[in-house]
Amino acid sequence: MLVLVLGLALAGTEPLCAQTIGSANNFWFAGTRLAFEHPQLHAGQFAVATDDAALGAFLAKVGAVLSYQPGQNYVVFTSADRRVITFTLGDSRFNVAGVDQSAGFAPYVAGNVAFVPFLDLARALFVDPVQDGATTVMQPQIAALEVRPDERRTFVTLRGATPLQFKRTSGASEDTVSLLFTGIASTLEPQRPIDAAGLRAVTIAVGGTPRNPTTTITFETPPGSVRSLAPSESPNSLTLAFAPAGTQLGGTPIPATEHAAPATAELTPSDQAGAPAQPAPAPVASLPPSAADQTAISDTGVAAGPAMPSETATPTAYGLAPATITGLRTQSLDGAFNVSLAISGNVVYEFHRLSDNRWYVDFKPATLGVPNEDQSPNDPSVLSLRVKPFVGPVDRLATVRVALSLQGPRAVNLVPSSEGLTIEVSGQDDPAAQSYGTGELLPGRLYTGIVPLPPVSVAPGQLEAPDEPWKFGRGVQTNSRLIVIDPGHGGSDTGAMHNGLVEKELNLDISKRLRAILIARGWEVKMTRDSDVDVFGPNASARDELQARDDVANKAGARLFVSIHINSFTSGDLNGTTTYYYKATSYALADAVHARLAAALPSKDDGIRKDNFYVIHHATMPAILVETAFLSNSADAQLLKSSAFLQKVAGGIADGIADYASGSQPLSNEGGSSADGI
Amino acid sequence: MRLLRALAIAALLAIAVYAGYRLFSPHPPAAGTVAVYYCKLDGETLAKWVVSLNPNANDSGSAAFYAAAQAVAGPPAGTAAIRFPAGTVVRSVHLDGQSASVDLGGAIRSRQSGSFAESGEFKALVWTLTSLPGISAVQVKIDGIRVPTLPGGHFELDGPLTRQSW
Numbered sequence: 001m002l003v004l005v006l007g008l009a010l011a012g013t014e015p016l017c018a019q020t021i022g023s024a025n026n027f028w029f030a031g032t033r034l035a036f037e038h039p040q041l042h043a044g045q046f047a048v049a050t051d052d053a054a055l056g057a058f059l060a061k062v063g064a065v066l067s068y069q070p071g072q073n074y075v076v077f078t079s080a081d082r083r084v085i086t087f088t089l090g091d092s093r094f095n096v097a098g099v100d101q102s103a104g105f106a107p108y109v110a111g112n113v114a115f116v117p118f119l120d121l122a123r124a125l126f127v128d129p130v131q132d133g134a135t136t137v138m139q140p141q142i143a144a145l146e147v148r149p150d151e152r153r154t155f156v157t158l159r160g161a162t163p164l165q166f167k168r169t170s171g172a173s174e175d176t177v178s179l180l181f182t183g184i185a186s187t188l189e190p191q192r193p194i195d196a197a198g199l200r201a202v203t204i205a206v207g208g209t210p211r212n213p214t215t216t217i218t219f220e221t222p223p224g225s226v227r228s229l230a231p232s233e234s235p236n237s238l239t240l241a242f243a244p245a246g247t248q249l250g251g252t253p254i255p256a257t258e259h260a261a262p263a264t265a266e267l268t269p270s271d272q273a274g275a276p277a278q279p280a281p282a283p284v285a286s287l288p289p290s291a292a293d294q295t296a297i298s299d300t301g302v303a304a305g306p307a308m309p310s311e312t313a314t315p316t317a318y319g320l321a322p323a324t325i326t327g328l329r330t331q332s333l334d335g336a337f338n339v340s341l342a343i344s345g346n347v348v349y350e351f352h353r354l355s356d357n358r359w360y361v362d363f364k365p366a367t368l369g370v371p372n373e374d375q376s377p378n379d380p381s382v383l384s385l386r387v388k389p390f391v392g393p394v395d396r397l398a399t400v401r402v403a404l405s406l407q408g409p410r411a412v413n414l415v416p417s418s419e420g421l422t423i424e425v426s427g428q429d430d431p432a433a434q435s436y437g438t439g440e441l442l443p444g445r446l447y448t449g450i451v452p453l454p455p456v457s458v459a460p461g462q463l464e465a466p467d468e469p470w471k472f473g474r475g476v477q478t479n480s481r482l483i484v485i486d487p488g489h490g491g492s493d494t495g496a497m498h499n500g501l502v503e504k505e506l507n508l509d510i511s512k513r514l515r516a517i518l519i520a521r522g523w524e525v526k527m528t529r530d531s532d533v534d535v536f537g538p539n540a541s542a543r544d545e546l547q548a549r550d551d552v553a554n555k556a557g558a559r560l561f562v563s564i565h566i567n568s569f570t571s572g573d574l575n576g577t578t579t580y581y582y583k584a585t586s587y588a589l590a591d592a593v594h595a596r597l598a599a600a601l602p603s604k605d606d607g608i609r610k611d612n613f614y615v616i617h618h619a620t621m622p623a624i625l626v627e628t629a630f631l632s633n634s635a636d637a638q639l640l641k642s643s644a645f646l647q648k649v650a651g652g653i654a655d656g657i658a659d660y661a662s663g664s665q666p667l668s669n670e671g672g673s674s675a676d677g678i
Numbered sequence: 679m680r681l682l683r684a685l686a687i688a689a690l691l692a693i694a695v696y697a698g699y700r701l702f703s704p705h706p707p708a709a710g711t712v713a714v715y716y717c718k719l720d721g722e723t724l725a726k727w728v729v730s731l732n733p734n735a736n737d738s739g740s741a742a743f744y745a746a747a748q749a750v751a752g753p754p755a756g757t758a759a760i761r762f763p764a765g766t767v768v769r770s771v772h773l774d775g776q777s778a779s780v781d782l783g784g785a786i787r788s789r790q791s792g793s794f795a796e797s798g799e800f801k802a803l804v805w806t807l808t809s810l811p812g813i814s815a816v817q818v819k820i821d822g823i824r825v826p827t828l829p830g831g832h833f834e835l836d837g838p839l840t841r842q843s844w
Contacts, residue, residue, distance in 0.1 A: 067743075067747045067750075069770040069771065072739055073735030074732075076748075076751075078751040080764060082753075082754065084747070095730075098729075237755070372821070388787070389788060390829075391763075391785060391788045503792075542826050542828070542829055543825075568792040568795075569760075569792065578794070606721075611832075611844070612834045613834065614834045617834055627792065627793060630794075
């Protein structure tokens with residue numbers, strides 16, 4: 001037993017034969033050298049540390065993530081297509097998506113980090129080492145081709161190490177479809193007979209050089225067969241559908257050769273924060289609405305996700321490896337305020353100035369290598385500074401936003417530095433300052449493509465805080481005639497964005513309609529917001545923002561609280577209307593409202609659900625949250641574009657409230673006293 | 679002879695201590711497998727798949743960490759499931775009494791899905807971790823911090839979640 005205990009204790013610690021290396025560290029991947037910081041050689045194998053920045057960069061490029069906790073025995077990698085690759089300290093076996101494999105050595109711990117066999121990991125992520133002189137080129141591969149036939153259709157899914165961007169090339173005949181992938185090779189068999197519905201065979205041809213490989217995949221189909229792109233699970237996979245002639249096949253048409261249509265009608269990221277709208281790219285006129293939201297196609301196809309806007313960044317932006325903001329320093333000096341950013345890599349930037357003296361710049365593609373920042377520097381020029389990463393809701397690019405609340409319309413300049421970039425906020429106002437600009441940051445050089453925009457038209461009060469101070473304290477009397485409507489999201493928080501729709505705008509639209517109906521029926525109504533604003537303040541914490549909404553109702557002694565939202569999901573498959581409640585005292589209201597919504601709306605009835613959502617938990621009166629439909633579903637999106645549908649939603653909620661109020665439901669205000677009935 | 683007797687006593691003591699730890703620890707070692715749950719697209723139904731633990735790494739902490747990583751990765755590709763955003767990372771899992779504290783990072787910070795997905799994601803994570811021996815509640819943190827909800831989110835994460843939270 002002692003031996004066993006000792007064995008367990010020693011398992012996974014640094015082996016004696018591990019040694020640091022230098023010159024052998026010569027890997028090339030995706031156009032750059034992978035400069036590992038402290039690799040080791042063990043049993044002739046290349047070992048990399050879990051905290052090595054080069055490993056992080058490699059994983060980012062293939063869309064994989066690492067989960068490792070010092071002191072635990074597992075080192076877990078998850079690929080872009082959700083394959084889990086598990087290493088166990090002290091064991092040379094590792095597991096790839098449930099299949100055990102043998103590694104060159106057992107992972108071990110040295111210091112506070114684990115070392116794993118890099119080449120075994122890379123192969124599991126579909127990246128193969130290829131020797132090119134003294135350099136080891138880590139060559140991404142298309143390594144899986146899955147065929148799923150059903151009675152009428154055949155689905156083919158390709159899986160690669162990196163995002164599967166392609167260009168359609170001329171096929172040998174109308175009965176072939178050839179897709180050219182650049183920058184990626186393939187380990188697939190060159191010939192694969194299929195003989196299923198709509199598809200005869202697939203051939204794979206690899207060309208190019210070790211550093212710049214190409215792969216052409218040709219699909220041979222029976223005469224007249226139809227084919228399309230189907231939604232894919234990740235950028236690193238591509239699914240095509242084939243069917244015999246005359247079959248109705250959903251999905252998105254595979255773009256024709258030399259096809260160069262702009263991609264999308266989605267909103268640009270600048271719309272998120274109420275910034276002036278950018279020129280919207282033209283919609284894809286030839287596609288049915290149901291397809292346009294699934295996969296946007298230009299002549300350079302992207303396998304999955306919404307399309308990239310063509311107007312908001314230079315084209316090179318999307319070919320860049322993500323830069324990393326590695327440092328952030330602020331300095332207040334003689335009324336001016338500087339934010340110095342250390343940035344590794346090239347990055348595209350886009351800044352916006354809003355009419356309420358907020359200013360922000362987005363860097364993309366970029367990751368934040370330092371903690372999020374949220375400070376109020378008490379500076380004569382800058383009220384607050386916030387820095388946080390997010391994924392662009394439209395372009396799906398990793399983005400880092402630096403947001404400033406200025407004391408006035410201060411002049412702001414972007415100045416390149418040896419480290420990256422400095423945002424210089426002047427102590428002087430510049431009422432004519434640019435409201436928008438974009439450019440690219442290269443080492444020590446700033447390429448600017450300033451694009452002046454028309455003046456912003458903002459209605460008075462549109463960006464102001466809610467009208468009245470919240471003057472009620474605890475134990476406030478319930479106002480039996482007061483209903484608080486909470487239009488979800490708003491201001492700096494757009495909520496979901498899909499199909500050219502923005503959740504915060506629809507929430508407000510429905511809420512205003514509901515308010516009008518309720519007032520006409522004799523209710524008093526208070527809105528947590530009645531314009532496009534944050535209720536607590538821009539970019540506030542989730543608690544501040546959500547509690548501020550509850551506070552409106554709690555402090556006013558409202559009888560009911562109704563939060564209006566639109567749902568969304570990562571795929572466009574889900575649709576329907578759901579009414580949520582959390583506390584038992586809210587169920588009757590949910591039941592009454594949902595019964596009316598289900599009867600009035602053409603959308604699918606997804607029922608009533610109990611869920612612990614903040615705003616309906618912390619409201620002290622019966623509270624519900626209505627998810628009226630799914631923005632991400634094309635059919636629901638069409639409904640949401642209809643004024644008649646929005647009016648039906650408002651009418652259904654109002655009717656449900658009337659049913660609830662006219663029933664035998666007792667007044668319930670958990671934080672206050674009871675009051676008269678209606 | 680005396681030395682042999684001392685060694686035997688020491689070995690017996692060690693065995694007793696080890697057996698006592700195994701018997702009375704609040705987090706006994708996991709079995710050879712872990713049930714990992716995912717939420718189906720109806721938002722309510724849970725399904726599970728089973729992953730094997732390495733026999734040399736089935737201590738409660740490692741098993742919990744591995745289970746959380748699997749739950750966040752979700753079921754194999756092709757399975758219709760509510761999934762955490764791609765790029766979500768399990769930073770750590772700590773066990774304290776009957777509670778597991780899971781620290782998430784990466785893409786979860788900037789998710790864009792609605793309330794429907796949030797609920798399904800955390801339901802799967804909580805059911806996975808509470809299937810481990812001795813664990814009945816899960817506290818979620820984001821980047822090491824307890825948060826009321828995800829940024830721009832809905833589902834409350836302030837307190838420990840249990841299977842009764844849904």
